[in-house]
Amino acid sequence: MDEANIRASKDIPPAEVADVELYHAKSFWTKYVFSQDAKVIAIQYSGTAAAIGFVALVLSWLMRLQLGFPGLADFITIEAYYQFVTIHGMIMVVYLLTAVFLGGFGNYLIPLMVGARDMVFPYINMLSFWFYFLAVVLLVVSFFVPGGPTGAGWTLYPPQAILSGTPGGSGAGIIMMLLSLIVFIIGFTMGGLNYVVTVLQGRARGMTLMRLPLSVWGIFTASVMALLAFPALLVASVMMLFDRLLGTSFFMPTLIEMGEQLSYGGGSPIMFQHLFWFFGHPEVYIVALPAFGIVSDLLSTHARKTIFGYRMMVWAIIGIGGLSFIVWAHHMYVSGMNPYFGFFFATTTLIIAVPTAIKVYNWVLTLWRGDIHLTIPMLFSLAFIVTFVNGGLTGLFLGNVVVDVPLSDTMFVVAHFHMVMGVAPLMVIFGAIYHWYPNVTGRMLDEAMGKWHFWVTFVGSYLIFFPMHYVGLVGVPRRYPELGDSAFIPDSVQMLNSFISLAAFAVGFAQLLFIYNVITSLRRGKIAEKNPWRATTLEWQTPDMPPTHGNWGDELPVVYRWPYDYSVPGAAEDFIAQNDPGPQPAGETKT
Amino acid sequence: MIIVLLFLLVVAVIAGRWLSRQGLMSQPWLEVGVGDITEGRDRTALSGAKLGLFVFLAVVGGFFALLVSGYVMRMGYPDWRNTPMPPLLWVNSALLVMGSVLLHNALLSARKGDRATTRLALAVAGVAAFGFLAGQLVVWQQLTDAGLGLTANPANSFFYMLTGIHGLHIVGGLVAWGRTTLAVFGDHPVEQQVTRIELSALYWHFLLFVWALLMVVMLGWADDLVNMCNQLLR
Numbered sequence: 001m002d003e004a005n006i007r008a009s010k011d012i013p014p015a016e017v018a019d020v021e022l023y024h025a026k027s028f029w030t031k032y033v034f035s036q037d038a039k040v041i042a043i044q045y046s047g048t049a050a051a052i053g054f055v056a057l058v059l060s061w062l063m064r065l066q067l068g069f070p071g072l073a074d075f076i077t078i079e080a081y082y083q084f085v086t087i088h089g090m091i092m093v094v095y096l097l098t099a100v101f102l103g104g105f106g107n108y109l110i111p112l113m114v115g116a117r118d119m120v121f122p123y124i125n126m127l128s129f130w131f132y133f134l135a136v137v138l139l140v141v142s143f144f145v146p147g148g149p150t151g152a153g154w155t156l157y158p159p160q161a162i163l164s165g166t167p168g169g170s171g172a173g174i175i176m177m178l179l180s181l182i183v184f185i186i187g188f189t190m191g192g193l194n195y196v197v198t199v200l201q202g203r204a205r206g207m208t209l210m211r212l213p214l215s216v217w218g219i220f221t222a223s224v225m226a227l228l229a230f231p232a233l234l235v236a237s238v239m240m241l242f243d244r245l246l247g248t249s250f251f252m253p254t255l256i257e258m259g260e261q262l263s264y265g266g267g268s269p270i271m272f273q274h275l276f277w278f279f280g281h282p283e284v285y286i287v288a289l290p291a292f293g294i295v296s297d298l299l300s301t302h303a304r305k306t307i308f309g310y311r312m313m314v315w316a317i318i319g320i321g322g323l324s325f326i327v328w329a330h331h332m333y334v335s336g337m338n339p340y341f342g343f344f345f346a347t348t349t350l351i352i353a354v355p356t357a358i359k360v361y362n363w364v365l366t367l368w369r370g371d372i373h374l375t376i377p378m379l380f381s382l383a384f385i386v387t388f389v390n391g392g393l394t395g396l397f398l399g400n401v402v403v404d405v406p407l408s409d410t411m412f413v414v415a416h417f418h419m420v421m422g423v424a425p426l427m428v429i430f431g432a433i434y435h436w437y438p439n440v441t442g443r444m445l446d447e448a449m450g451k452w453h454f455w456v457t458f459v460g461s462y463l464i465f466f467p468m469h470y471v472g473l474v475g476v477p478r479r480y481p482e483l484g485d486s487a488f489i490p491d492s493v494q495m496l497n498s499f500i501s502l503a504a505f506a507v508g509f510a511q512l513l514f515i516y517n518v519i520t521s522l523r524r525g526k527i528a529e530k531n532p533w534r535a536t537t538l539e540w541q542t543p544d545m546p547p548t549h550g551n552w553g554d555e556l557p558v559v560y561r562w563p564y565d566y567s568v569p570g571a572a573e574d575f576i577a578q579n580d581p582g583p584q585p586a587g588e589t590k591t
Numbered sequence: 592m593i594i595v596l597l598f599l600l601v602v603a604v605i606a607g608r609w610l611s612r613q614g615l616m617s618q619p620w621l622e623v624g625v626g627d628i629t630e631g632r633d634r635t636a637l638s639g640a641k642l643g644l645f646v647f648l649a650v651v652g653g654f655f656a657l658l659v660s661g662y663v664m665r666m667g668y669p670d671w672r673n674t675p676m677p678p679l680l681w682v683n684s685a686l687l688v689m690g691s692v693l694l695h696n697a698l699l700s701a702r703k704g705d706r707a708t709t710r711l712a713l714a715v716a717g718v719a720a721f722g723f724l725a726g727q728l729v730v731w732q733q734l735t736d737a738g739l740g741l742t743a744n745p746a747n748s749f750f751y752m753l754t755g756i757h758g759l760h761i762v763g764g765l766v767a768w769g770r771t772t773l774a775v776f777g778d779h780p781v782e783q784q785v786t787r788i789e790l791s792a793l794y795w796h797f798l799l800f801v802w803a804l805l806m807v808v809m810l811g812w813a814d815d816l817v818n819m820c821n822q823l824l825r
Binding site: 120121189192193196197200201202205206208209210211224227228231232234235238239242246247248249250263265266267268271274275278306310311314315318322325326558559560561562564565581582 | 592595596599602603606610613614615616617618619620622623624625637639642643646647649650653654657658661664665668670741742745748752756
């Protein structure tokens with residue numbers, strides 16, 4: 001960095017970025033309900049996602065109740081069990097994880113972190129939330145239609161998804177599900193446009209792409225991926241809706257049901273699988289990339305150390321984003337595909353482990369010789385690293401065709417994806433909520449409750465999912481409500497299942513504690529300092545804390561440095577904020 | 592899925608070209624200040640609205656690429672019979688071309704401040720769009736009357752779905768057209784509406800392009816190419 005730049009930077013007008021005309025709320029309704037403020041929309045997204053996530057949690061309890069203690073609850077019929085499995089999976093993947101990371105954190109963090117007043121298209125942003133809300137309502141309504149919600153499994157594979165043998169298949173359940181997905185995707189597209197364009201156009205002066213916090217990089221790349229991947233689910237949903245309602249045969253082969261030939265014929269169920277997984281695999285990274293980004297920021301801030309290998313981190317995010325579009329068929333090894341395809345997709349699957357591993361090394365190296373504060377966000381971040389490594393390693397096994405074929409559709413797969421894209425991203429979500437709660441509310445979350453929440457969740461998830469790998473290895477298939485009499489399954493599996501269920505109940509209750517903490521701390525939490533974690537990024541540098549409508553008061557911030565200036569030798573404090581011009585002029589030069 | 596992968600390749604090339612100018616090789620930890628760094632590669636030169644439209648068009652493009660991917664995958668099956676294309680489709684296509692030309696014309700005259708021509712061009716473009724939609728409905732009617740309904744053959748199912756979804760996008764475009772036209776018929780100087788007209792025109796050109804590709808695929812002009820791809824994948 002040459003001195004000329006530093007000198008030039010002293011008298012830079014703050015806002016060469018055209019200041020946007022802000023929308024001003026006129027009534028309670030436009031301020032809190034139909035709000036166009038990204039921060040309010042973020043809270044609405046997160047709140048709705050948490051509410052529907054609670055439904056998913058209860059469903060998982062019911063599933064574990066059936067698996068751990070079969071016959072204890074007689075209202076859990078086989079049909080009901082299928083419905084629980086389906087809706088639990090669908091909610092967690094689409095309506096909770098995607099919505100919280102992109103709709104929640106994306107809306108809250110993007111404008112604040114890039115130094116903008118709001119999203120570029122606030123009105124469309126508001127519509128985005130209300131479409132999401134409608135999608136959630138449709139999903140909930142499907143519980144109350146005749147026949148109940150669909151029980152087709154979260155992958156909704158045809159032909160079974162729309163046949164009468166599957167719960168909700170001949171009723172309205174599957175129709176509501178598909179409609180809900182279509183509405184969700186339309187809503188997401190509106191939000192995604194905002195996230196992408198705001199990162200590209202809304203950045204404050206001096207905020208180059210290579211000065212973006214990794215959180216923004218993760219959310220940005222995931223949004224781009226989601227914009228390209230969700231249309232595949234949209235196409236699949238529309239075509240299945242045609243098959244179900246209008247009698248076309250896009251996915252439906254010639255079928256005989258209850259001795260009667262159906263009018264379908266000639267369709268290809270494999271085509272659905274291609275379309276579904278063309279969305280489904282990028283979806284894994286749509287959830288993972290924001291988690292990667294956010295955890296990088298949490299680790300750096302709470303270890304008071306620059307992120308290790310920032311450039312590599314950015315390249316890895318972009319690389320993962322690109323590669324994730326050419327691995328989809330590794331979910332279809334057992335669909336009878338051409339062996340050369342399997343070879344190709346196994347290879348790409350293993351290649352994608354390279355940038356992912358780079359990220360893991362960099363997180364660990366960020367911690368190395370850092371000043372690690374074991375705050376709750378840090379605890380969750382550490383838990384994320386180990387959980388993600390655990391889940392990722394079994395992913396390498398399953399990515400190989402020869403290993404996947406015997407393990408396909410066993411509890412091993414269930415354990416794998418719960419570790420890697422269930423528990424791991426949730427760890428980041430929790431860590432991020434503990435980290436940014438003071439920024440949203442101006443108060444800290446209760447630490448003692450937080451520690452309980454963390455330890456029960458962390459240890460508990462391992463008690464749930466570690467034994468589940470073994471259950472899968474013995475050969476217990478997934479989606480079976482009861483083990484029945486199978487010669488190859490030892491009796492001890494039932495004991496293990498009961499144990500897993502007890503752990504699952506405990507982890508679930510820890511989440512209730514967390515929700516209690518979030519609600520009570522609104523009023524009773526310790527008042528937060530202005531920048532309680534002494535972080536460098538812009539969202540902590542707003543004139544008002546918590547940031548008000550418009551974020552920046554009269555003048556937009558000017559960005560002078562990258563977001564990871566922690567423990568800079570010679571600096572007055574152990575962090576230098578991004579909008580801090582720093583000591584003038586020479587002392588700042590690092591080599 | 593070849594089609595959608597080709598589409599993604601195009602998107603990746605554009606994104607890659609853009610990223611290559613964003614200083615991904617820079618060393619942000621060494622660079623302090625706002626001087627040089629902001630120039631050139633700071634933000635893209637497009638306005639927010641235009642960039643938003645381009646991103647949206649990429650999404651719509653991906654959507655249609657996936658639909659055509661499905662079409663092409665299904666074509667490989669023996670029971671496939673291409674839908675006979677009623678001649679009226681050529682009239683409809685001409686209307687769509689006309690709309691595109693007129694909107695471009697409206698844009699040019701709005702830039703010059705020629706209010707009367709802008710109004711006329713916009714209004715006739717809208718009529719052409721409604722004509723296109725009506726024509727498509729008549730085509731549906733003709734096909735159904737000929738016994739080629741939605742479920743008669745997989746090709747027909749695709750024909751109705753593709754034309755229907757394309758039509759829905761035209762309807763969406765008409766909403767934007769309506770807002771633009773209302774604004775142009777208002778009192779403000781027509782120059783203020785240039786961005787709006789430009790965005791409408793861009794969207795129209797894009798839908799015309801999509802329609803042209805759909806026609807090529809549905810007429811069977813691309814059959815040889817498709818068969819070649821399907822052979823490769825078998």
